[in-house]
Amino acid sequence: MFSMNHFFNNFYKLLFQPVQATLSSLKMLDVGKWPIFSLCSEEELQLVRQACVFGSASNELLYTTVNDEIFVLGTNCCGCLGLGDVQSTIEPRRLDSLSGKKIACLSYGSGPHIVLATTEGEVFTWGHNAYSQLGNGTTNAGLVPYHISTNLSNKQVIEVACGSYHSLVLTSDGEVFAWGYNNSGQVGSGSTANQPIPRRVTGCLQNKVAVNIACGQMCSMAVVNTGEVFVWGYNGNGQLGLGSSGNQPTPCRVAALQGIRVQRVACGYAHTLVLTDEGQVYAWGANSYGQLGTGNKSNQSYPTPVVVEKDRIIEIAACHSAHTSAAKTQGGHVYMWGQCRGQSVTLPHLTHFSSTDDVFACFATPAVTWRLLSVEPDDHLTVAESLKREFDNPNTADLKFLVDGKYIYVHKVLLKIRCEHFRSSLEDNEDDTVEMSEFSYPVYRAFLEYLYTDSISLSPEEAVGLLDLATFYRENRLKKLCQQTIKQGICEENAIALLSAAVKYEAQDLEEFCFRFCINHLTVVTQTSGFAEMDHDLLKNFISKASRVGAFKN
Structure with missing residues (x-):
């Protein structure tokens, strides 16, 4: 039998030696499928830890490095790179105004505008602002990151979402705040007046604890801890799932999901996906490219099951700039449906990818990221x-x-x-x-x-x-x-x-x-x-x- 000293000596070697050998070694983020990364050198790519590709032609890029520095490059439309000017750049430039900040989550609008939350729960916005989507009380373009404190100063933001020209954030205590363009009620205030600063979304959400948010082009969604889904905003394609096409200026529960416990919601341009606790996917809204996965191109105003395979679904993916849908199964299979490089795929199609991120890099138009890409050290043993x-x-x-x-x-x-x-x-x-x-x-x-x-x-x-x-x-x-x-x-x-x-x-x-x-x-x-x-x-x-x-x- 091993002595205790012998065991601890081996235990020490087990824990310490791999750290010594691999402390500076990081797996490179697989970003080669996004063309804009070809502007970065091999050395720069080796340092990428998080990344977001955005813009109407997937021509804007923000990424963080292993040293927690933030870099940007691209056409800089409306100052969306946050550098203080509108000059385009084909070389990565450091975003010094956010030096030392670690990104927890990020989303972008069509302008484009950026909403970013740090790991400390702070919110920063910049870029296009014609509809007050930056939440700074003005309609002036934001050339540098603006720290939002109004109504959020004592809140810790844990999730952000952008529609075309409006913004949503979710706080750690389950509250949802919205601001920006409101022509269809997408900020949930009960009116159609634009909202210049963050305002808590109340109504039916007043006493609910939200756990997930998402935005379509002009609509908003929230999942609460009871598994119910609340929706508001534009509904011309049935994307609110209420069985009608009338806009909704305040949050309304999707009654057709009664008895179904939803875990996540994802929004495309004008369609919606939800994932249930049983691994089932439901879809509704616009379907001109087959993005509902129903086998046809007819819009649906009620939640409709998406039949993928017998294996349960563990992840759904969509983004408000595209008509593409994707899902990943527990067995690791990745499916896509909807717009695929200009073509229509009306039923879930098994891809050769191992990640839903690759679906949007290779098939969606524009080829943007649907979420913040990230990579962790893979050969240093904790x-x-x-x-x-x-x-x-x-x-x-x-x-x-x-x-x-x-x-x-x-x-x-x-x-x-x-x-x-x-x-x-x-x-x-x-x-x-x-x-x-x-x-x-x-x-x-x-x-x-x-x-x-x-x-x-x-x-x-x-x-x-x-x-x-x-x-x-x-x-x-x-x-x-x-x-x-x-x-x-x-x-x-x-x-x-x-x-x-x-x-x-x-x-x-x-x-x-x-x-x-x-x-x-x-x-x-x-x-x-x-x-x-x-x-x-x-x-x-x-x-x-x-x-x-x-x-x-x-």
Whole structure:
């Protein structure tokens, strides 16, 4: 068995030596698909950490470096580079006025104008301002970044979004602020007068906690923490999803999504995509290029399901300057539909890309970025990454578990640090092997791996077994992760089994989720073998609860 000193010596080498070797090495951001980057030298590209390509002809560029410097280049239309002039430049110029600021998020309008939030929650704007979209109280072009303090001085902004000529921000406490062009009610004030400074969007959002925002050309969207979607602004193409084409001057809930929990919203020029907690995509609005993915070019004013593949969707992408849509599945497949280099793609098309960013670089017109591109160090191992690498490594382990005839190699000190159960059970244990028969090999291995990685990777059915273990060991965070995994993998065939597990392990949130799923898919669920074999008491309670929510009404 390894001595403790021997273990810590190896542990020190494990953590420190990779840092020494790779501290200055960063993976280069893959920006070659955007032509404007050809203006940068190879040395400059090596330093890029974040990047945004924008402008009516994708001819403007802002990027940050590993040294937290911000550079810009391009035609500088309306002073959108923030350099204090309107001179174009084909060489990167440093944006000194934001020196020392780290970018958290960024969006751009059609003028173009820029809205940028720092990691400290400050907001800066510059560029085109004919409709007060910079929020500085004027209509004068902003040649240098303007720090917005009016109504936002005590707020921390965590997300920004730009329409054609209006701006939206989301604060850490779930409030939405808007300003700029308002001819169709897109700032949500109840009138059509332009809004020169940030104003909180209230109405139906007054007592809601927003978690995500997006803008189409002349409309605005917000997702709240209950999974509801609120919309306002221009609706001539049905992009608000309200079943009509009338403009909406104040936030209105998308009633057609009742019972569906939305996680994210993304807006194209005049169409909208939402992603649900079950990995389903719905679309509505303009469809002249097939951007709704319905197989035709007819506009839709109600949410319509987009059929991609059986794998759940984990990311949706659109931007207000294009008629293109994209999505990424849990298995890593990237699909696109809508305008593709001038052509119409009316159904989701599987691409060879690994990122939705590439869809907009190669297919959209203009070829802009739909979000701020970013890259992280990929070969410097953090402490967390080092620990993850050492899980089940017999070369450094000082303890092994024997489960179902298989060994799992671990480190006593880490188990004691990470788990109260092991802190006591391993205290006076000098053995280097522990036999485990209470749980299966996949479940126990997933549990031990969780202690190294803070994450789990299991099928929903195996996650039920891990939920049992988490309940037994009183690992509340692991219990929540198991419930999340089960939610993501629920389907008609396993819904009753997962509902039964939720009841058995007193996971009330999961129980409610499984029950709601069963109600939403009642016809199919009641025809499954799981329903036929359902425990009598559980069946009686299920029918009683289902009747109370009106599931059996004609």
